[in-house]
Amino acid sequence: MEHSSSGEAGKKNLFQLAWPIFADMSLRVLTGTVNIFMVSQLSALYVASMTPGNQLFSLSIVIFNFIGIGTCVVIAQMLGSGEFRNIKKIIHCAFGFNIVLGTAVLLAVLIFSGQILDLMQIDREIRDGAGTYMIILAFSLVPEACGICAASVLRAYGRTKEAMYSSLTANIITVISNLLLLFGFFGLPMLGLAGAAISVVLGRLASLLMILYFYRKRVGIKLRLGFMFRVNTGFIRRILRIGLPAAGENLAWNSQFMVATAFIASMGNYELATHTYYFQTICMFMMLFAVSIGSATEIMVAFHIGAGNYELVYRRLIRSLKIGLAGSLIIATIMACGFSGMLLDLFSNHSPQVAELAAPLILLSVMMEPGRAFNVIVINSLRAANDASFPMIMAILSMWCVAVPLEYFLGISMQMGLLGVWIAFTCDEWIRGISMYFRWKTRIWQRKSMNVSRETMLRQV
Numbered sequence: 001m002e003h004s005s006s007g008e009a010g011k012k013n014l015f016q017l018a019w020p021i022f023a024d025m026s027l028r029v030l031t032g033t034v035n036i037f038m039v040s041q042l043s044a045l046y047v048a049s050m051t052p053g054n055q056l057f058s059l060s061i062v063i064f065n066f067i068g069i070g071t072c073v074v075i076a077q078m079l080g081s082g083e084f085r086n087i088k089k090i091i092h093c094a095f096g097f098n099i100v101l102g103t104a105v106l107l108a109v110l111i112f113s114g115q116i117l118d119l120m121q122i123d124r125e126i127r128d129g130a131g132t133y134m135i136i137l138a139f140s141l142v143p144e145a146c147g148i149c150a151a152s153v154l155r156a157y158g159r160t161k162e163a164m165y166s167s168l169t170a171n172i173i174t175v176i177s178n179l180l181l182l183f184g185f186f187g188l189p190m191l192g193l194a195g196a197a198i199s200v201v202l203g204r205l206a207s208l209l210m211i212l213y214f215y216r217k218r219v220g221i222k223l224r225l226g227f228m229f230r231v232n233t234g235f236i237r238r239i240l241r242i243g244l245p246a247a248g249e250n251l252a253w254n255s256q257f258m259v260a261t262a263f264i265a266s267m268g269n270y271e272l273a274t275h276t277y278y279f280q281t282i283c284m285f286m287m288l289f290a291v292s293i294g295s296a297t298e299i300m301v302a303f304h305i306g307a308g309n310y311e312l313v314y315r316r317l318i319r320s321l322k323i324g325l326a327g328s329l330i331i332a333t334i335m336a337c338g339f340s341g342m343l344l345d346l347f348s349n350h351s352p353q354v355a356e357l358a359a360p361l362i363l364l365s366v367m368m369e370p371g372r373a374f375n376v377i378v379i380n381s382l383r384a385a386n387d388a389s390f391p392m393i394m395a396i397l398s399m400w401c402v403a404v405p406l407e408y409f410l411g412i413s414m415q416m417g418l419l420g421v422w423i424a425f426t427c428d429e430w431i432r433g434i435s436m437y438f439r440w441k442t443r444i445w446q447r448k449s450m451n452v453s454r455e456t457m458l459r460q461v
Helices: 014-040 044-081 087-119 124-156 161-181 193-218 233-265 269-307 310-347 352-384 389-413 417-442 444-460
Strands: none
Touching: 014 044, 014 161, 014 193, 014 269, 014 310, 044 087, 044 124, 044 193, 044 233, 044 269, 044 352, 087 124, 087 233, 124 161, 124 193, 124 269, 161 193, 233 269, 233 352, 233 389, 233 417, 269 310, 269 352, 269 417, 310 352, 310 417, 310 444, 352 389, 352 417, 389 417, 417 444
């Protein structure tokens, strides 16, 4: 039963795989956006208080995703090559690993929440609310870690709609819970930031139940708790060969983003609030098109790499990149022509300080988003083609040798403020994007994939 849909990833075209991924990620972003919008109706400083917790949540997702990415790629390659017998073991390894990681991060937040707030230079005025929000939000991490695994397996099988349905469930529960707990509808107490955090936890729990239902129905491999914690070094190594470099790259981005946020926090609370509004509501939505194209291309590339169709893989990436670049430029231009301003007014409760600080960032996005499209689309395909180390190395070099020094120089030394920090982000995206494209053109990934295929055949013999 578990392989009845094994050919879905190979049969579906880019649009069939990409649009549910786009909808799923949009709904995931919407969960955070809904919280920001509802909290912003109470206070702009409440929004600033959410920043440490939201960034920690995003960083945790990166940690969990490195197992999810590795699992999705490895399973898609197995399906492409017809290597079905080990998929069950790969799935159990992934779930066990992420449960351990989720528990570890939760405990770390509970024990070191004060030190985390100190590291991010959170102002005393918002420190108590920020700490409460972050600690409660941490209880959503284990359900999220499990949900990422289930969604990754479904995507490897070409079942991308199911994750979308689970994200929709999370949003519905989050909105209803916010109405009850944040605003105190139906006579319930107004819990403020604590209520917003509880709403996210409840939404993630509901999402997990939904995605596990679809996993059981579509994949059919029964999960056994005892199997999850049986250490199989061969399968873990296979997942980590893809996932660890992806984690290194994403951790490099998130850690430098946290450093940038610390720089911005030192500029003032309105700068921090604008940074949160812009990134969570506008920037995240603009990048979703390229990310969905990249994720769909990754599934197709991994499947065809497993089948040994290297020429098809090369052409597929080039076509996806053209679509991603064009779409990202069009979306960013539309946002810059006025739509972003309406969104900011809506979310910032017509704050003139926020509008003034965000206006140049919106114009900058027209340059930034095509560079980001280079990154997310080509990097995903390089990982799927077993060339995962190069993106990590370039990420570390570009972010920590270019982006962070430039953030400090432009934002603080040159007193360009928030705009200076985001100019540094733009430079980093283009440097990495161009380097990724030339890496793909070298076809080093093809030699790496052929070596991995030979290793797999030798192990089976």
